[in-house]
Amino acid sequence: MIIQELADFINGEIIGNDTFFLNQEFTGRFTLLNDSKKGDIVIRHWINGKGIEIAAEKNIACLITQTPKDGAVETARKLNFPLIVCDKIELANAYALKWTVDNYSPDSTNVVITGTNGKSTTSHMIYHILNDAGYHVFTNTDSESEFNTLIDPMVSKLISDEVKDNGKLDFLSIEVSEVQGWLGKLMKNHASLMSNALNPSVGVITNIAMDHIGLVNSIDEVFDEISAVPKAIGDGVTVLNYDDELVRKLDAKNPFYWSMSRNDVDLYFDNGIYYNGELIIEKTDLPFTSGHFIQNILSAVGACISLGLSSESIAKGVKSYKALNRRFAKLNDEPLIIDDFAHNPDGIKNTIRECIKMVNDNQKLFVVCAIRGSRGVEINKLNVEALVEVLNDDVTLILSSSKDVVNSLNYVTPEEKDVFFEVLDRNNVRYTHFDNLKDSLSETYGLADKNDIILLIGAQGMDPAESILNNIL
Structure with a gap:
């Protein structure tokens, strides 16, 4: 060359x-x-x-x-x-990824995972199940979410380094952004381009929802970006969320469906995980039982079934799985503090609904939400509208601009803050806002009794919460 x-x-x-x-x-x-x-x-x-x-x-x-x-x-x-x-720098990164896989891992079986929500947990769980079964696996999803992007050659570097250091790989479990951009410009067909570079045998599409406002401005644009991925999977198996109407519309050659709502598909949940009508994982063996995380488990299980793993190996891997950082993670017992990387409308609604289910008559729920900084008014408008949709009068809402912990790339602009206030005021939702994350956490902890629940949600603006809480608790 x-x-x-x-x-x-x-x-x-x-x-x-x-x-x-x-x-x-x-x-x-x-x-x-x-x-x-x-x-x-x-x-x-x-x-x-x-x-x-x-x-x-x-x-x-x-x-x-x-x-x-x-x-x-x-x-x-x-x-x-x-x-x-x-x-188009994405062409160079796709070339690097393809060249690396072809030359360093030509015999591995490759899985791509995309969709708006649940990519990281799904890809990491696939990695864990395969690793637990004794295979040599690489994934670009880590606890800090540092390497789950393909807009630079980091994943290519990590794959080549892994093979040099530890020998040939059996599997790649690669998370691919459903929408990607640079400096506010959409990298069109990113998911398809990177999926093609990996030559996957199995693909997973978790759901299709709004995020990355500005790069895309309608759900149709998100669908267009994701719809090309099944073509990249080709004759391989595409694991699909049957409960998502848009996912059902995807044209996959060999679809494998899972569902939380019906039992006439390949894989489903009904107080346990069933495959072809047989119970393969008891509900009590699941590492978490909130609805949106069960969806991630179903995606991962569907992928591993498609890879030919036995039900016994899959169940063993699922049972021993530990959640990624900031995925409905428990930070404290009294009061119960839960931290989740809910940063778009679907994630916010799903996470808050799960916490509301947990609240009994003697408890209060506090939601501390970090406003998304430097991501634009539109995504913040959708996020605050999601809050309005799921909050009730018994929930105490506290907002943070996280000025004390974010850099210039994640600074909350006045417009982003104002849209939060405007939507909440218009819907008569009470809230308290703090410029600094430390102040919002200190205030919330001071208000909560030991039997209450505190939910922390948000993207980069909430990332340092655990370390701050260590100095408060």
Whole structure:
């Protein structure tokens, strides 16, 4: 593979050395600049002249970018350094992923998981079940959700490093964003592009709902992004949520349906998990019993059945599973504090409804919600409307802008805060707002009795809550 072949594949223009032979120098590792070594290929959304100097000093094979700026092109020419400039960086990352899988894990059986909610828990549970059964598995979902994006070459790097360090992989369980973008611009067909790169034998589509407002502005656009994924799965099995009307409309060649509401599909829940009419997992053996997490379990179980695992192995793996960080996680007993990464309308409604079910006559429920910062007015409007839909007069609502813990990428704008207030005021919902997360948590803990329930919800603005609470409790 020479640099021109790589450039042609991603529709890129070569700046600098166009005769560099990658098959002589390329290590086989796609990575980020700060982690790169001699012979690696680096992919970055943008690069400046200083970055080109660093890349040249490291003697990397070449650097691919979408946005050269501040002297990057001039420096590449001066140093005769191989820089490839492309219009769509996602093509480069898809190429890196496909090349890595083809060359480092050609014999693995691959699973892709996409949808609006539940991707991380589903992909991590698939990983756990397979790992518990004795297989060598890689997943890009981790407890901190640091690697569950495919907009950079991190997953490609991790796969190649894993194979080099620990030998060949049996399975890949890869979470793929249903909608993805960069700097407010939609990376069209991202889910399909990345799924195709993985050549999956099994695909999972959890649900189709609104999130990522601005990148997409209607449920039809979300459907369009996800609808191409079954084509990428091709002759493989597509595990589908029958209870989601839009998911049912997807055109999958080999669908495998699960349901929480009917028992005439492949896999269903009825006070236990049934496959082909036979009970395979008792309800008492499930690691969590809230409705939306049972949906994640069904997705994971459906995938593992499709991979050929025995019911006994699947049940054993499900029973021993431990939830990811901030997935309905219990942080304290008295009062009971639950932390959940509910950050879009469906997630908010599902999580609050589960907590309302838990409240008895002698308890109060406090909901502490972090407003989503720098994500736009529309998604925050949908989120607050979801709150209005599920809250009742017995629930105490406390809002936080989390100024004390977020960076500039997650700062709550005045417009985002105002839309929360406007919708709540219009619907006569009482609330208290704090600029700082620490103040909101301290106030809530002070108001709650030891037998009450406190639910923490939100994305990045609520991420540091556990560490803050450690200094409050």
